[in-house]
Amino acid sequence: MATWKSLLLQDSASPLMEQLSFFHDHTLLILVIITILVGQMMMGLFFNKYTHRYLLEGQLIELIWTILPAITLIFIALPSLRLIYILDETINPLISIKTIGHQWYWSYEYSDFKNIEFDSYLIPQTDMKNSSFRLLDVDNRMTIPYLSQVRMLISAADVIHSWTIPSLGVKVDATPGRLNQVSFTSNRTGLMFGQCSEICGANHSFMPIVVESISPKYFIKWISTMIEI
Amino acid sequence: MSEEAGKIPKPLMRGMLHSQIKRNLIITGINCILAGCYMKFIFGNGRKAKYAEFYKNYDIDKEFERMRVKGLFDSCDPLEESDD
Secondary structure (H helix, E strand, O other): OOOOOOOOOOOOOOHHHHHHHHHHHHHHHHHHHHHHHHHHHHHHHHOOOOOOOOOOOOHHHHHHHHHHHHHHHHHHHHHHHHHHHHHOOOOOOOEEEEEEEEOOEEEEEEOOOOOEEEEEOEOOHHHOOOOOOOOOOEOOOEEEEOOOEEEEEEEEOOOOEEEEEHHHOEEEEEOEOOOEEEEEEOOOOEEEEEEOOOOOOOOHHHOEEEEEEEOHHHHHHHHHHHHHO | OOOOOOOOOOOOOOOHHHHHHHHHHHHHHHHHHHHHHHHHHHHHHHHHHHHHHHHHOOOHHHHHHHHHHOOOOOOOOOOOOOOO
């Protein structure tokens, strides 16, 4: 999860997010080079005392500053296209989970298993424990088995929401009347947090998402418990 | 009149902006290459190495058990005996 001093992306919990993170590093490399180039040029201007009084045109420099950005964009576009196609690969999922966005909570449905459904509300500050994360913890967490491909089907009941888990590299709009699909797998066990990412009204900031990534064995036990309830 | 004494070398009269630009471009180019090398080999490859190191000895079941007995998961009973 993000802490107060997090500047860059969260640590990845899925292989796709790892690739996104590496691509971000690659793009940041190019941006740093451009920033140093432009910054140093500007600093040179600050300390310059000379003037080219007869400057009218510069065909060579015009050519350079047209061709160079085009080459730079190719360096960004090729890895980006590679990643887009990797993200779009269809891998047979082990389990399908539906999530519906409401104002202002998420509901989850595990239709593979005797229709398990529950709502997930933010835990208000008055009900928080000392170990809870303020404005991030929910009463009923979504549970997934680790090292298993999970298919999420996302929709909404009222206005547009967005289901996000940064450490899994997932951000999908929940649009009423539409079913969006995303697939991911968790390489790590633990808790993964996210927040609604599409403005949806007064409590848009207060409908977080928590995913528990647990052992498949315990996941089956949890499913059995939920079926009995 | 002595023409030998008092002769100074001809001062630089022109091309000062041009030489300054050339010098600045070379320095900028070197800085860009150094920054690029740092970002690629230290920052970028460092992150990849950290991930590789993390997953090399990562025992996911052990980590899960460690978290489960602490009661971090709502879906798992922390007091339940592990079957492993």
